[in-house]
Amino acid sequence: MAIRIPSRQLFIDGEWKEPIKKNRIPIINPSTEEIICDIPAATAEDVELAVAAARKALARNRVIDWASASGAYCAKYIRAIAAKITERKAELAKLEAIDCGKPLEEASWDIDDVVSCFEYYAVLAEALDAKQKAPITIPSEAFKCHVLKEPIGVVGLITPWNYPLLIATWKVAPALAAGCAVILKPSELASVTCLELAEVCKEVGLPAAVLNILTGTGPEAGAPLASHPHMDKHQSYLC
Numbered sequence: 330m331a332i333r334i335p336s337r338q339l340f341i342d343g344e345w346k347e348p349i350k351k352n353r354i355p356i357i358n359p360s361t362e363e364i365i366c367d368i369p370a371a372t373a374e375d376v377e378l379a380v381a382a383a384r385k386a387l388a389r390n391r392v393i394d395w396a397s398a399s400g401a402y403c404a405k406y407i408r409a410i411a412a413k414i415t416e417r418k419a420e421l422a423k424l425e426a427i428d429c430g431k432p433l434e435e436a437s438w439d440i441d442d443v444v445s446c447f448e449y450y451a452v453l454a455e456a457l458d459a460k461q462k463a464p465i466t467i468p469s470e471a472f473k474c475h476v477l478k479e480p481i482g483v484v485g486l487i488t489p490w491n492y493p494l495l496i497a498t499w500k501v502a503p504a505l506a507a508g509c510a511v512i513l514k515p516s517e518l519a520s521v522t523c524l525e526l527a528e529v530c531k532e533v534g535l536p537a538a539v540l541n542i543l544t545g546t547g548p549e550a551g552a553p554l555a556s557h558p559h560m561d562k563h564q565s566y567l568c
Contacts, residue, residue: 340527342382343537359430371545373553383510386538400457409533411447454506480508482561490516
């Protein structure tokens with residue numbers, strides 16, 4: 330299966346950035362045991378940059394900051410991500426197949442599911458607008474109560490190798506729909522399509538640092554992310 334694998338860096342603050350220590354990790358095609366590319370190896374220093382960028386992203390993007398943006402505003406970008414992934418389905422499926430070792434047909438189904446997931450959360454993001462400031466009935470007429478939904482803030486996501494882009498999407502899409510800024514650390518065993526997700530977000534104009542992607546090992550990148558004091562929530566999905 331001949332396909333060119335793009336050489337990527339870390340995705341921080343809307344830009345490709347070389348790891349501070351300049352290290353990279355070789356990636357092996359499980360079906361041939363050949364080294365097919367390498368990915369950047371983030372360390373604690375890179376995590377610091379990503380966390381700082383993500384915190385700024387919640388309050389700095391143009392006139393509307395991401396955290397207080399309407400659901401419709403967020404949905405516009407989430408839906409654009411789905412459309413761009415649809416355009417690149419054949420390429421992404423091939424990359425997924427050679428990166429994690431699954432059959433091409435199954436990888437194609439996974440990319441379809443990725444698109445469906447982003448589209449689903451675009452709809453949910455829009456639905457949040459109608460729920461914002463919804464009134465709550467209480468016994469006393471002396472008070473007025475309403476619902477105020479706010480994003481939790483910056484979330485760190487650590488995902489496994491077996492459904493690289495799909496499981497990342499299960500975590501990234503709802504976080505974006507809720508107005509959170511995200512730092513994704515995919516498995517170092519299969520990160521290629523997650524780095525392509527960064528390129529997709531760059532192409533559709535997702536505001537800088539709303540999604541940051543750090544590839545690297547668990548001890549060097551995952552542990553500093555999971556223990557960082559300026560993260561508001563962490564979630565891992567290990568299979």
